[in-house]
Amino acid sequence: MLITGTFLDEITADIPHQNWGEKEWDREFATMKMAGIDTVIMIRCGNQRFITYPSEYLMEKRGAYRPPLDLVDIFLRLADKYSIDFYFGLYDGGCMRKAWFVGSLMSEVDDCKFVAEEVWKRYGHHKSFKGWYLNHEIGIGDGELYILDERTEYDRIIGNFVKEISGGLPTIISPYISGSKAQANPLDITAHDKLWNRVLSTLQGAVDIVAFQDGHCEYDELEDYIKVNKALADKYGMTSWTNCESFDRDMPIRFLPIKWEKMRLKLEAAEKTGIEKAITFEFSHFMSPHSMYSSAHGLFDRYMEYREEVLKRS
Amino acid sequence: MLITGTFLDEITADIPHQNWGEKEWDREFATMKMAGIDTVIMIRCGNQRFITYPSEYLMEKRGAYRPPLDLVDIFLRLADKYSIDFYFGLYDGGCMRKAWFVGSLMSEVDDCKFVAEEVWKRYGHHKSFKGWYLNHEIGIGDGELYILDERTEYDRIIGNFVKEISGGLPTIISPYISGSKAQANPLDITAHDKLWNRVLSTLQGAVDIVAFQDGHCEYDELEDYIKVNKALADKYGMTSWTNCESFDRDMPIRFLPIKWEKMRLKLEAAEKTGIEKAITFEFSHFMSPHSMYSSAHGLFDRYMEYREEVLKRS
Amino acid sequence: MLITGTFLDEITADIPHQNWGEKEWDREFATMKMAGIDTVIMIRCGNQRFITYPSEYLMEKRGAYRPPLDLVDIFLRLADKYSIDFYFGLYDGGCMRKAWFVGSLMSEVDDCKFVAEEVWKRYGHHKSFKGWYLNHEIGIGDGELYILDERTEYDRIIGNFVKEISGGLPTIISPYISGSKAQANPLDITAHDKLWNRVLSTLQGAVDIVAFQDGHCEYDELEDYIKVNKALADKYGMTSWTNCESFDRDMPIRFLPIKWEKMRLKLEAAEKTGIEKAITFEFSHFMSPHSMYSSAHGLFDRYMEYREEVLKRS
Numbered sequence: 001m002l003i004t005g006t007f008l009d010e011i012t013a014d015i016p017h018q019n020w021g022e023k024e025w026d027r028e029f030a031t032m033k034m035a036g037i038d039t040v041i042m043i044r045c046g047n048q049r050f051i052t053y054p055s056e057y058l059m060e061k062r063g064a065y066r067p068p069l070d071l072v073d074i075f076l077r078l079a080d081k082y083s084i085d086f087y088f089g090l091y092d093g094g095c096m097r098k099a100w101f102v103g104s105l106m107s108e109v110d111d112c113k114f115v116a117e118e119v120w121k122r123y124g125h126h127k128s129f130k131g132w133y134l135n136h137e138i139g140i141g142d143g144e145l146y147i148l149d150e151r152t153e154y155d156r157i158i159g160n161f162v163k164e165i166s167g168g169l170p171t172i173i174s175p176y177i178s179g180s181k182a183q184a185n186p187l188d189i190t191a192h193d194k195l196w197n198r199v200l201s202t203l204q205g206a207v208d209i210v211a212f213q214d215g216h217c218e219y220d221e222l223e224d225y226i227k228v229n230k231a232l233a234d235k236y237g238m239t240s241w242t243n244c245e246s247f248d249r250d251m252p253i254r255f256l257p258i259k260w261e262k263m264r265l266k267l268e269a270a271e272k273t274g275i276e277k278a279i280t281f282e283f284s285h286f287m288s289p290h291s292m293y294s295s296a297h298g299l300f301d302r303y304m305e306y307r308e309e310v311l312k313r314s
Numbered sequence: 315m316l317i318t319g320t321f322l323d324e325i326t327a328d329i330p331h332q333n334w335g336e337k338e339w340d341r342e343f344a345t346m347k348m349a350g351i352d353t354v355i356m357i358r359c360g361n362q363r364f365i366t367y368p369s370e371y372l373m374e375k376r377g378a379y380r381p382p383l384d385l386v387d388i389f390l391r392l393a394d395k396y397s398i399d400f401y402f403g404l405y406d407g408g409c410m411r412k413a414w415f416v417g418s419l420m421s422e423v424d425d426c427k428f429v430a431e432e433v434w435k436r437y438g439h440h441k442s443f444k445g446w447y448l449n450h451e452i453g454i455g456d457g458e459l460y461i462l463d464e465r466t467e468y469d470r471i472i473g474n475f476v477k478e479i480s481g482g483l484p485t486i487i488s489p490y491i492s493g494s495k496a497q498a499n500p501l502d503i504t505a506h507d508k509l510w511n512r513v514l515s516t517l518q519g520a521v522d523i524v525a526f527q528d529g530h531c532e533y534d535e536l537e538d539y540i541k542v543n544k545a546l547a548d549k550y551g552m553t554s555w556t557n558c559e560s561f562d563r564d565m566p567i568r569f570l571p572i573k574w575e576k577m578r579l580k581l582e583a584a585e586k587t588g589i590e591k592a593i594t595f596e597f598s599h600f601m602s603p604h605s606m607y608s609s610a611h612g613l614f615d616r617y618m619e620y621r622e623e624v625l626k627r628s
Numbered sequence: 629m630l631i632t633g634t635f636l637d638e639i640t641a642d643i644p645h646q647n648w649g650e651k652e653w654d655r656e657f658a659t660m661k662m663a664g665i666d667t668v669i670m671i672r673c674g675n676q677r678f679i680t681y682p683s684e685y686l687m688e689k690r691g692a693y694r695p696p697l698d699l700v701d702i703f704l705r706l707a708d709k710y711s712i713d714f715y716f717g718l719y720d721g722g723c724m725r726k727a728w729f730v731g732s733l734m735s736e737v738d739d740c741k742f743v744a745e746e747v748w749k750r751y752g753h754h755k756s757f758k759g760w761y762l763n764h765e766i767g768i769g770d771g772e773l774y775i776l777d778e779r780t781e782y783d784r785i786i787g788n789f790v791k792e793i794s795g796g797l798p799t800i801i802s803p804y805i806s807g808s809k810a811q812a813n814p815l816d817i818t819a820h821d822k823l824w825n826r827v828l829s830t831l832q833g834a835v836d837i838v839a840f841q842d843g844h845c846e847y848d849e850l851e852d853y854i855k856v857n858k859a860l861a862d863k864y865g866m867t868s869w870t871n872c873e874s875f876d877r878d879m880p881i882r883f884l885p886i887k888w889e890k891m892r893l894k895l896e897a898a899e900k901t902g903i904e905k906a907i908t909f910e911f912s913h914f915m916s917p918h919s920m921y922s923s924a925h926g927l928f929d930r931y932m933e934y935r936e937e938v939l940k941r942s
Contacts (some may be wrong), residue, residue, distance in 0.1 A: 013567050017573035019612030049533075050575065065533060068575050068616075135522070182680060217678075219693060253641050254566060259645035261678065292608035294920035298647030302696075305649070308701050327881050331887035333926030335933070363847075364889065377845060382889050382930075411752035568880060 001271035001308055003244060003287075005039030005085075005279030006032065010071050011047045013092075015255070015285055018292050022074050023046045028284055029078040033064075035300075036307060039279065041087040041172060042075060044135040044173075045115060048094035049314060052312040053122075058091070079128035086126070087172055090158065090257045096136055102146065105136075105154050114120040116162045124166060129168040132136045132162040134207065143185045145300040159206030170208035170276055174243045174281075175199075177225050179217025181249065204236040211241035211279055214266050215249045222269040230275055241277040242270040246286035246299065257286040257295045260302035315585035316621055317558060317601075319353030320346065320400075321594030324385050325361045327406075329569070329593055329599055332606050336388050343392040349614075350621060353593065355401040355486060358449040359429065359619040362408035367436075371428045372405070375594040386487065400440070401486055403447040404472065405429040410450055416460065419450075419468050424597030429478045438480060445475040445484040453490040454509060457499045462509075466516050473520030482623060484522035488557045488595075489513075493531025495563065507542045511549075514624055516606050518550040525555035525593055528580050529563045544587055558583040560600035560613065571600040571609045576615035629714035629899035630935055631872060631915075632668030633713075633907030634660065637674045638699050642912055643883070650702050656912055657706040663928075664935060667907065668704040669715040669800060670703060672763040673743060675721035675778040681750075685742045686719070700751055707756035715800055717761040718786060724764055730774065733764075733782050735888040738882065744790045751923050752794060762788040762835065767804040771813045774815060774853075776823075780830050781791070787834030798836035802871045802909075803827075805853050807845025809877065821856045825863075832864040840906055842894050843877045858903055869905040870898040874914035885914040885923045888930035 009015050020028070032040070045052045051064045053072035058064035074089070079086040093108035116132070123129060138151045159171045175196075178187045187195060200210065210233045217225055226242060233240040244266050247255035270278055283292050289300045316407050334342070346354070365378045367386035373422045386402070393400040401489035407422040430446070437443060452465045473485045489510075494500045501509060514524065522546045531539055540556060547554040556582050561569035584592055599605050603614045637643050647654070658666070673680045679692045681700035686692035700716070707714040721736035746758070750758060766779045787799045803824075806815045815823060828838065838861045845853055853871060861868040872894050875883035898906055913919050917928045 012565075012573075016565055016570040016609055017612075018566060018609045019571065019616050020575045021616060024612065029563055050573075061533065065575070065579055175418075220691065240732065248645065251640075251644055253539065253644060256644040259640075259678075260647045261693070264696055265693055292612075292924075293642055294608075295646045298645075298652065298920075299648075302647050302649060326887075330879055330881060330884040331876065331926075332923045333885065333888045335926075335930060338926065358644055364887075377848065379889070382892055388756075388902050531749075589937055608922075 001203050001267045001269075001275075001278050002036055002310055003278050003280050003283075003303070004036055004242070005036055005041065006041045006283035007279070007281045008040050008075060009282045009285060010042065010098060011044060011050045011052055012110065013044075013047050018284065020193060021069065024290065025074055026078055028154050028288060028290055029082045029084065031289060032081045032085060032283060035283075035304065037084065037283065039085045039087070039277075040075065041133045041279065042072070042089045043118065043133070043282075044089040044092045046091045047090070053119070055115060057119055058111070058119055058221070060091070062111065071118070076123055076126040076128055084128060085130040086128040087131045087133045087236070088123075088129065090162070090229070092135055096151075100151065102313075105150055109154065109157055112158050113161055116158075117165060122167050131208070132159075132166070133172045133174075134159055137174060137213070138199070140178050140185055140187065141176065141182065144208065148199065152199050156203055156206045159203065162216055162288065163206070169186055172209040172211060172241075173203070174211045174213055176213040177216050177229075179221055179225060181216045182219065182222060186251060191226060192225060193232070194227070196232050200232050200236045200238065204238075209239045209241055211243040213243045213245060215245040217264060219265040222266055223272050224234045226270055226273040227277055230273055230296065240275045241279055242266075242275050242277045243271065244280050245281045246282065255286075257291070257293055257299045260299055261305070263299070264306060315581045315589075316350055316624055317581075317592050317594050317617070318350055319355065319555070319591060319596035320351055322354050322356045322389060322593045323596050323599060325358060325364045325366055327358075327361050330606065332598065335383065338604065339388055340392055342602060342604055343396045343398065345599055345603060347398065349597075350620065351398065351597065352394060353399045353401070354385070354389070354593075355593065356403045357446045357447070357596075358403040358406045359386065359479045360405045361414050362406070367433070369429060369432055370512070371432055372425070376425065377408070385441075386433070390440040390442055392438055393439055398442060399443040399444040401444065401445045401447045402433060402437075403449045404476070406449055412532075416464065419464055423468065423471055426472050427436045427475055431474075431479060434479050437605060438507070440561065443483075445486065445522070445542065446473075446480070447488075448473055451488060451490055451527070452491050452513070454499055454501065454517075455490065455496065462513065466513050467509075470517055470520045473517065477520070485520065486512070486523040486525060486555075487517070487521050488525045488527055490527040490532050493535055493539060495530045503538050503542060506539060507546070508619055510546050511542070514546050514550045514552065515552040518552075521552060523553045523555055527557045527559060527595070528584070529559040533576060533579040533583070537586050540584055540587040540589055544589055554589045554594055556589050557585065558592045558594050560594045560596065571601075571607055571613045576614055577613070577617070629895045629903075629906050630664055630736040630938055631895075631906050631908050631911075631931070632664055633669065633869070633905060634652055634665055634911035635907070635909045636668050636703060637672045637910050637913060638670065639672060639678045641675050646912065652918065653702055654706055656918055657710045657859060657919060658714065660911055661710045661712065663911075663932065665712065665911065667713045667715070667905075668703065668906065670700070670717045671761070672717040672720045673700065673747065674719045674793045676720070681747070683743060683746055684748055686739070688914075690721070690739065695829045697907075700747070704751055704754040704756055704850045707824070707893060708754055712756060713758040714756040715761045716747060716751075716757065717763045720763055724779075725763070726736065730778065733778055737782065737785055739804060740786050741789055745785075745793060748793050757797075759800065760785055760787075760794070761800045762801075765802060765804055767842070768806050768813055768815065769804065771808065776827065780827050784831055784834045784873070787831065790797065791834070799834065800839060801831070801835050802839045802841055805844050805857075807849055807853060809844045809846065820853060820861070822858050824857070828860050828864045831843040832866075835866060837867045837869055839871040841871045841873060841909070843873040843900070845864075847890060847893040847897070849901050850876065850894055854898055854901040854903055858901055868903045869907055870894075870903050872898065872908050875909045876908065883914075883917070885921055885927045888927055891927070891931070892934060896937055
């Protein structure tokens with residue numbers, strides 16, 4: 001199982017900025033292509049007042065700052081140039097990062113729809129614009145089912161909306177399981193199955209691709225979780241990817257590149273399940289030879305050796 | 315508005331050491347010069363037992379360790395060589411970093427005066443020795459006005475003293491505002507105005523340059539704060555600079571280089587106020603092509619592109 | 629006093645992975661050799677389920693993951709190649725990292741013995757296999773003497789065992805003092821002397837080399853602690869080394885390379901005591917020109933300049 005997709009972590013929420021311009025992003029796309037990546041997913045187009053493209057709507061209505069670069073334009077031109085599929089991550093109004101109260105997420109629905117329409121009108125013609133990423137990472141971390149239900153409902157509404165305006169382009173979610181490494185409310189396989197049956201049944205038709213994050217359970221429990229994830233996705237007509245995280249959740253500095261051994265264990269677990277595709281969060285900080293973290297350069301070298309082995313085998 | 319000054323963060327308090335010797339500092343001064351920097355401010359000449367130059371006084375009286383390099387000598391020779399103005403940051407006895415009690419800061423006055431005299435005698439002949447930096451970063455963060463008053467009084471005494479011994483060389487302070495990002499006691503513009511009127515009226519005559527840190531308020535509130543700061547400084551015959559922080563206060567790893575977009579927003583806010591000069595904390599860790607943090611290299615490239623634009627415009 | 633030994637921090641517990649393969653380790657051993665290092669100490673051969681070599685025992689009995697590389701094999705071949713002494717760090721079952729209860733460490737004795745036998749059989753023929761490292765870092769940090777006693781007893785049992793199976797190869801421990809920088813229970817010199825007399829008297833015969841960590845006291849207290857350590861070691865027929873830590877315990881990001889000045893202070897303190905050898909935790913992250921942390925490159929340059937001075941003097 002090889003990594004063929006990655007998030008692009010712009011605008012960042014908690015990952016340090018690399019301060020790249022177009023030249024550096026061009027070099028990065030060339031490297032990704034060379035490493036076998038055919039899919040990029042912009043994690044969000046804006047986080048509260050910081051945005052990736054000059055959205056008249058967000059600048060006027062939400063006090064967003066005018067960005068120095070139009071990253072969406074750059075990413076789409078580079079995706080066109082390198083024949084890489086681009087998925088557009090929607091707007092994050094910050095509700096899930098700040099004080100939470102019931103119903104508050106729904107206040108972001110209109111912003112999210114406006115942004116999607118604005119974006120589709122402006123950038124929808126790019127041949128690499130292949131779909132949408134519903135950017136709230138849902139899960140039962142908060143413990144309360146009614147909160148997860150609200151978030152699911154939000155994704156259902158938005159998923160249906162963006163598909164409708166774009167002629168049915170596919171939508172992705174990347175939720176998290178609550179495995180043994182979850183900070184609260186770890187769910188065993190049976191409880192996980194039951195919970196996500198509830199969520200995915202709601203999302204049927206609104207979500208096309210489910211790419212669970214693979215970092216919240218023990219390495220040897222992962223295969224079982226992915227099997228359940230895939231069975232549920234199959235049941236609701238969805239495609240299953242795995243989001244093979246390339247940062248290390250086990251270390252005190254949060255976050256630095258993962259130990260290659262751990263990433264390989266996770267790829268091998270995924271391979272056994274027949275899942276369709278592996279993406280990663282994310283290449284440019286944690287796996288790239290151009291990352292600000294030098295240990296990412298080592299991870300890149302190890303991964304590329306492994307990739308050669310795998311390609312030779314097949 | 316361009317960055318034309320920077321702190322030199324030696325001796326460090328909370329920023330990791332880069333372990334540079336004279337050769338590396340020479341390269342750094344050459345880079346700073348090339349980037350348009352005409353002013354460097356050594357943030358402090360000593361922090362408790364670690365000191366930048368072999369001060370007989372501090373080694374004998376305060377158990378300071380003999381430093382392997384005389385950084386003050388190196389910095390002044392390089393400042394002479396590159397025609398850069400050097401401001402000398404005074405001694406930090408550690409009182410503000412350890413247990414605080416009323417009156418304790420005053421116990422450091424004598425050390426600070428002795429050090430200033432020792433330094434002026436030893437290094438005052440350098441043509442680049444242009445002034446003094448009063449190194450305690452004052453503000454109302456602690457919440458108690460009598461504490462801020464004590465710190466202000468300390469700066470008044472020391473500011474007057476160092477001006478007197480050096481034939482009136484100018485003094486700088488770099489206080490912090492308590493804006494909406496302050497951890498405690500955020501002050502609105504009116505309260506900020508009132509507080510700093512009190513502080514700056516006390517410091518009149520003892521302080522020549524006020525360079526508020528720009529990191530504790532929202533990006534779009536900054537312009538208003540700087541306007542108040544400038545009006546107050548004007549009122550008391552002081553010069554206004556802005557300390558445009560080049561590290562990111564919004565990220566979980568404290569601290570890494572700032573996103574260029576944010577720095578540009580802050581420079582543009584400052585530009586609108588007619589403030590005289592922008593300095594940064596600080597070039598060598600957060601903006602330098604030689605920084606230990608690679609994302610600083612990106613910030614440098616983005617800043618230099620911006621600088622070229624600005625210079626072309628004017 | 630120069631650094632002539634270093635830990636190899638694989639498998640790591642809290643230090644980020646550099647993701648090096650054999651090529652990178654070969655380059656690293658060459659650099660260490662060039663820098664005067666004649667001794668390497670693998671800090672542990674496994675930490676719970678992550679292991680350095682494919683131990684049939686640990687994979688079968690303890691669910692350890694099959695490692696992608698046999699690091700023990702690589703390290704020993706490189707140690708042979710570069711004529712560097714290798715000490716093997718024993719297995720860490722995780723008891724001291726997880727919930728602690730009286731007697732629990734003893735449950736790891738059998739695993740540790742099995743692993744030692746397996747390793748000796750498989751790798752004992754290497755000419756560079758010079759001894760064993762008892763990997764639990766003991767000290768009174770937890771405050772309770774009966775806990776330290778249990779850990780000491782564990783080391784006594786294991787130390788005797790590994791010496792017996794290997795024809796008496798020497799064993800190392802690297803405990804910590806509880807000096808003024810200890811988080812709890814700082815001990816003054818007299819109390820330190822009394823405590824470690826108790827510990828080392830128990831370990832007589834089971835431990836050959838004691839290399840106290842040097843990071844938990846003030847820089848000017850270190851000489852006195854090392855003198856006590858050396859006197860105690862002499863009394864019980866042990867050899868004294870100092871573990872001169874090359875990471876900085878005084879900074880908020882835990883951990884980055886130490887300021888060279890501090891490392892030099894610690895080496896000079898050790899030099900005055902007549903101690904036999906200085907090792908470091910550890911070269912590859914904190915002092916190496918190949919470290920993921922660029923400030924380690926600066927530390928390497930400063931250290932190498934110092935080394936040249938010292939060699940010239942002698």
